[in-house]
Amino acid sequence: MADTCRTAEGKAAAEDAPCLSRRSFIATSALAGGVVVLAAIPIVSTVVLPAPRTGVGKWVDFGRADQLTPTDFSMLSYEFMVKDGWQDLPQRGFVWARADDKGGVQVFSSTCSHLACNVIWNKEKGLFLCPCHSGMFDANGLPAGGPPRKPLTLLPHKIVEGKLMVHITL
Amino acid sequence: MSEVQVHAAGQRPSAAAAREGCGRLLRVRVPADAICWHRFFGALQLALIGLLFLTGVLMALAYTPVPGTAYDSVDYFQFSLPFGDVVRGVHHYAWNLLLVVMALHLLRALVLGAYKAPRQPVWVSGVLFLLVIPLFIITGDLLPWDQKGYWSTQVRFSIIASVPLVGDFLVQLLRGGPLTGIVALTRCYVLHILLLPGVLLLLIGLHMYFLATRGLSGPPAGEAAARPQVPFLPTIANRWLAVFLASAIGLGLAARLWPAPLGDPADPTDSSFIPRPEWWVLALNQLVAIFKGPFMVIGSAIIPGALIFLLAALPFLDRSPERRPSKRRGVLLGAAVVLAAWAVLSVMGYVEHFVQPEP
Amino acid sequence: MPKRWQVALFLGVLMGFTGLFIFSNGAVGAAKQTLTAVYSKTAPAGLDDPAWGKVKSLEVPFEGKEKFAGKKAAVSAKAVYTDSEIVFWFNWKDPTLSVTKEAWKFDGQNWARQKGDEDRISLLFEINRIQNFATKGCAVVCHVPAGAPNAKEGKFGTATEAEKGDLWHWKAARSDPAGYADDGYLTKIGDTKGGRKPDAGKGGDKPNITDDKTKPKYMLAPGKKLGKHNILLAADAVEITDYTIFKAGDVITYRMPLAAEGSFGDIKAVSRYGDGAWTVMLSRKLNTGNEDDVAFDPRKKYNFAMALFDDSKDYDSYDSEVLSLEFKK
Numbered sequence: 001m002a003d004t005c006r007t008a009e010g011k012a013a014a015e016d017a018p019c020l021s022r023r024s025f026i027a028t029s030a031l032a033g034g035v036v037v038l039a040a041i042p043i044v045s046t047v048v049l050p051a052p053r054t055g056v057g058k059w060v061d062f063g064r065a066d067q068l069t070p071t072d073f074s075m076l077s078y079e080f081m082v083k084d085g086w087q088d089l090p091q092r093g094f095v096w097a098r099a100d101d102k103g104g105v106q107v108f109s110s111t112c113s114h115l116a117c118n119v120i121w122n123k124e125k126g127l128f129l130c131p132c133h134s135g136m137f138d139a140n141g142l143p144a145g146g147p148p149r150k151p152l153t154l155l156p157h158k159i160v161e162g163k164l165m166v167h168i169t170l
Numbered sequence: 171m172s173e174v175q176v177h178a179a180g181q182r183p184s185a186a187a188a189r190e191g192c193g194r195l196l197r198v199r200v201p202a203d204a205i206c207w208h209r210f211f212g213a214l215q216l217a218l219i220g221l222l223f224l225t226g227v228l229m230a231l232a233y234t235p236v237p238g239t240a241y242d243s244v245d246y247f248q249f250s251l252p253f254g255d256v257v258r259g260v261h262h263y264a265w266n267l268l269l270v271v272m273a274l275h276l277l278r279a280l281v282l283g284a285y286k287a288p289r290q291p292v293w294v295s296g297v298l299f300l301l302v303i304p305l306f307i308i309t310g311d312l313l314p315w316d317q318k319g320y321w322s323t324q325v326r327f328s329i330i331a332s333v334p335l336v337g338d339f340l341v342q343l344l345r346g347g348p349l350t351g352i353v354a355l356t357r358c359y360v361l362h363i364l365l366l367p368g369v370l371l372l373l374i375g376l377h378m379y380f381l382a383t384r385g386l387s388g389p390p391a392g393e394a395a396a397r398p399q400v401p402f403l404p405t406i407a408n409r410w411l412a413v414f415l416a417s418a419i420g421l422g423l424a425a426r427l428w429p430a431p432l433g434d435p436a437d438p439t440d441s442s443f444i445p446r447p448e449w450w451v452l453a454l455n456q457l458v459a460i461f462k463g464p465f466m467v468i469g470s471a472i473i474p475g476a477l478i479f480l481l482a483a484l485p486f487l488d489r490s491p492e493r494r495p496s497k498r499r500g501v502l503l504g505a506a507v508v509l510a511a512w513a514v515l516s517v518m519g520y521v522e523h524f525v526q527p528e529p
Numbered sequence: 530m531p532k533r534w535q536v537a538l539f540l541g542v543l544m545g546f547t548g549l550f551i552f553s554n555g556a557v558g559a560a561k562q563t564l565t566a567v568y569s570k571t572a573p574a575g576l577d578d579p580a581w582g583k584v585k586s587l588e589v590p591f592e593g594k595e596k597f598a599g600k601k602a603a604v605s606a607k608a609v610y611t612d613s614e615i616v617f618w619f620n621w622k623d624p625t626l627s628v629t630k631e632a633w634k635f636d637g638q639n640w641a642r643q644k645g646d647e648d649r650i651s652l653l654f655e656i657n658r659i660q661n662f663a664t665k666g667c668a669v670v671c672h673v674p675a676g677a678p679n680a681k682e683g684k685f686g687t688a689t690e691a692e693k694g695d696l697w698h699w700k701a702a703r704s705d706p707a708g709y710a711d712d713g714y715l716t717k718i719g720d721t722k723g724g725r726k727p728d729a730g731k732g733g734d735k736p737n738i739t740d741d742k743t744k745p746k747y748m749l750a751p752g753k754k755l756g757k758h759n760i761l762l763a764a765d766a767v768e769i770t771d772y773t774i775f776k777a778g779d780v781i782t783y784r785m786p787l788a789a790e791g792s793f794g795d796i797k798a799v800s801r802y803g804d805g806a807w808t809v810m811l812s813r814k815l816n817t818g819n820e821d822d823v824a825f826d827p828r829k830k831y832n833f834a835m836a837l838f839d840d841s842k843d844y845d846s847y848d849s850e851v852l853s854l855e856f857k858k
Contacts, residue, residue, distance in 0.1 A: 027404060028403070035411055035414055038415065039224055041253060042257045046232065046253060050251060081690055086234075086242040086243045086247075086250075087234075087239055087691060088690065088691045089691070090690065317664070429828065437661045
């Protein structure tokens, strides 16, 4: 057993002034930098990198398209499984759809352009009303009152074999 | 007496102004013998605990404490996130290595008599770690919700339950009910990532505080002679950073080469699964197995409890100022007997669980 | 003393790690067979590729269910993987070649469908974890007792929508002649439909039957050849215009294999029947990128179970216990 464990550095360092020399400052910084870089690798790869993934769109089948009327919006609800990190979870929601005068279909997202509450179609007033901040949109999805400045989002859709397919992005 | 000296006075006046800005930390000095070969265990433990905290936080960010789903999240972390396998592996190997290094750290202090006055509180606060670290392992083992973790936890719960009077209650408290299910998992999770780390930080703080106020033990022959000093910054700090870097890289490589185990998802209805005790618990497990029936408590509580108590009480039982190992045959012989018994029990356990074929 | 310091550091670390590696293999539970896929630069070219000779085979015991209850069977299994593909090789004894699958037979007067089914082998992997599949295998998805929440009227599936299985289904008469195994998946059982679904794409078989259900509708197109085991592929069929050309004893395939497209045709199949045994090779991309397929990551372990059908349908099968698939470089 060593009585004392002398080291060459120890002796030299003992006579150092209690202030960091340029050399030891660089050495400490380099080592600390190494630690930071080493720690940053898994932080970036497991926390930062997975974050910016955007939602994948999905074509959702809403059944017969000819049941839509031009006079009134129908609430079409959907539910499908989405991979959320490590689990498949059901995602639920609804869209507003009606037949337009040109024989096509108009599909609006139910998400208010103001702060993302669900807008509800009011047949009497002919408006979409947002329950959160009294936002209003007309039947063409344009802002008609309250805080919203942007129109409701029109969702891409297609009719395949008589069935209405809407592209929903989460 | 104190080795951490703050040189506020006695400096040359011309340099005083320049030194003023360097801060108090720069003036902390440590005996030069703090950086000898058998004295890096503490620094290594701190590095390992740092790694355990870092990797633990990263894993907790992708974890859900729900039976079944917990397994999916761990599987996702290990295989779907880049470097996930390394992070989980570092966590796995770091706690295994921590146990080894802790034992060596304790052994060194015991052999060199570092527990003697005035350093009794350093020793006692160190012994307290022996109570906390196993709790980390017990609570952490359940988190991946795989077969091994689940069934080992069941075995551990029944061992704890064998402790008279409080055992059953302790298990119920840990589980939060009669089942090892979502409540038990959540309790283990919160203990593992919140409460126990808090306790551990407190203990580290306490250990360091006593270390700073009571000083590092000097050469066993006597401390009267003036010891050469080195500045904490940069000498000691650099050593520690180097130890951290080396252990991070070493464990990272090990984790990449030999991935941390993840068994099948836990199936509480599968009674055919027999968990094998982990290496560090083989001796304790064997101790529990030796005493059968109503005597089980001797192996599960009385002997381990008495050992911990003896260990904590050592500085108050062995009060002579003599620190040279050659003059402390009695204490060392006692320690050797305990160590040998531990080794024999471990080997017996190893033979029973790993060498002999499964029934 | 830097040298002593280094030696000690080295010894300490070495000691620690030896300890870890001796003991860290943890717990091992009930015996579960492991099929190890061996890495190879190139995929085996066929059933007789010498590469198969170097791969150790796993003897998997099978137990008979329903009409085979009490009987046993065994399959030799091997697996090889490359950077992009996984290839399975199966060999099992079967004294009878069964590829009839109710083929039409003409007796000189009438057409009738013959009795007789086909030989099949199927594999089930997990796409998403299926509750207790890792420990109980097919007992939790395919052979659930009547009345269980995931079994209705002989159909089966998983109990929740989050649980998903990947079903590989090699059929001697209906998929093999077209060079693939049906790729399907298993999801939550519906109120009206079973949880067994075909993958996206095209494939399967086309019934060869007239609208009045009395005779076959198609025959081999001129200039084409019958497929393996004299099975008529849908692609080579032409509508029968003159039924007088047939003579007594003529046989025409009833279920004509269709060419597979898309995710349904992910699993390529090569097979041979000879010396009273089937040898079947199934290959697929490790990761097809399809939602309805398990993606294999060679770092992971996978659970799977197999079933064998000897000239039988539905529940009349031989089943394996759940097995583990591992990859070894």
